[in-house]
Amino acid sequence: MAVPFARLPTLLILSLCLLTPGCIADAFVLGSNREQLRADGLRRELVRYDGGVVECWVARSQSGHDGEPEAFVLFFVGKTDRAERWTAAVADAWGDRPVEVWGVNYPGSGRSDGPAQLARVAPAALAVFDAMSERAAGRPVFAQAASFGTVTALAVAARRPLRGLVLENPPPLRQLILGEHGWWNLWLLAGLAASQVPTELDSLANARRATAPAVFILHGADEVVPPKYQRRVVDAYAGPKQVIPMPGARHAEALTREAADDVAHARQWLLQNSAR
Numbered sequence: 001m002a003v004p005f006a007r008l009p010t011l012l013i014l015s016l017c018l019l020t021p022g023c024i025a026d027a028f029v030l031g032s033n034r035e036q037l038r039a040d041g042l043r044r045e046l047v048r049y050d051g052g053v054v055e056c057w058v059a060r061s062q063s064g065h066d067g068e069p070e071a072f073v074l075f076f077v078g079k080t081d082r083a084e085r086w087t088a089a090v091a092d093a094w095g096d097r098p099v100e101v102w103g104v105n106y107p108g109s110g111r112s113d114g115p116a117q118l119a120r121v122a123p124a125a126l127a128v129f130d131a132m133s134e135r136a137a138g139r140p141v142f143a144q145a146a147s148f149g150t151v152t153a154l155a156v157a158a159r160r161p162l163r164g165l166v167l168e169n170p171p172p173l174r175q176l177i178l179g180e181h182g183w184w185n186l187w188l189l190a191g192l193a194a195s196q197v198p199t200e201l202d203s204l205a206n207a208r209r210a211t212a213p214a215v216f217i218l219h220g221a222d223e224v225v226p227p228k229y230q231r232r233v234v235d236a237y238a239g240p241k242q243v244i245p246m247p248g249a250r251h252a253e254a255l256t257r258e259a260a261d262d263v264a265h266a267r268q269w270l271l272q273n274s275a276r
Helices: 005-017 024-030 083-093 118-136 148-157 173-181 188-195 203-209 227-236 257-274
Strands: 043-049 052-060 071-076 099-104 141-146 164-168 214-219 241-246
Touching (some): 024 173, 052 083, 083 099, 118 141, 141 148, 148 203, 203 227, 214 227, 241 257
Parallel strands (some): 071 099, 071 141, 164 214
Antiparallel strands (some): 043 052
16 A cells, blocks of 8 residues: 555654664654744743753733732643743733743753653653642642643643643544554554553543543544544543534634633633632
8 A cells, every 4th residue: 555645754754763762652742843932021941850951931911910820821832842932822811810821842842851752741741830839839720732732731630739721632642643643554653653652641541530620622623633532532531621612623723713712711610610
């Protein structure tokens, strides 16, 4: 069977990684990004953990610039993306609530210590939560993430007392790799890559352990994380949840006005639950 042209870059990466045991999942799922980016208006925080230093970029919502925030938000970007691009926008999306958002650059991206290894992701994320929680001093800490970032957020939710989550297009990594990328390599490379995903990043297992209220935004025409995989994470989630569907939306498509309004109301639900 011929391999479609669009699959060739992925096939090349995975084939080359066979020469370096342990790197298939790291390259295929996580990747790295050392691009020099501007970070105007953001504050840089460096958090130390056993694997080195993780870089965070911090922004406050418009109403939180002049005083102390009422809540904190841990923000995880998608694979090979960067916190500098999105942290300010995430803070602004919380509207008139004074929140402080910490956007995390994964190991191997930005100025976070490398290499880019999946095994480093959960320890780095937990270290950032602990640092943020200390800064919060009892104020609620939430998590917000999209795509691969939801894998990280769920790893934190299963192990730390988050007060709520906003998750968009959540993939169960192992099942997605096998189901969507196995057929063109007879499940050999995909099986090896799936087996290398750390247990700490098992979104289905983490969802079953997470009890904080969660908002799920599901893109119904997602070509990267097809809806059936997103639904598996939603169905596994143990805590209270709200689902906001975007039936015709592809993976990277922006929220519609209706969905944005629904998410704003859902954030109020999270904040109200956190005050109880």
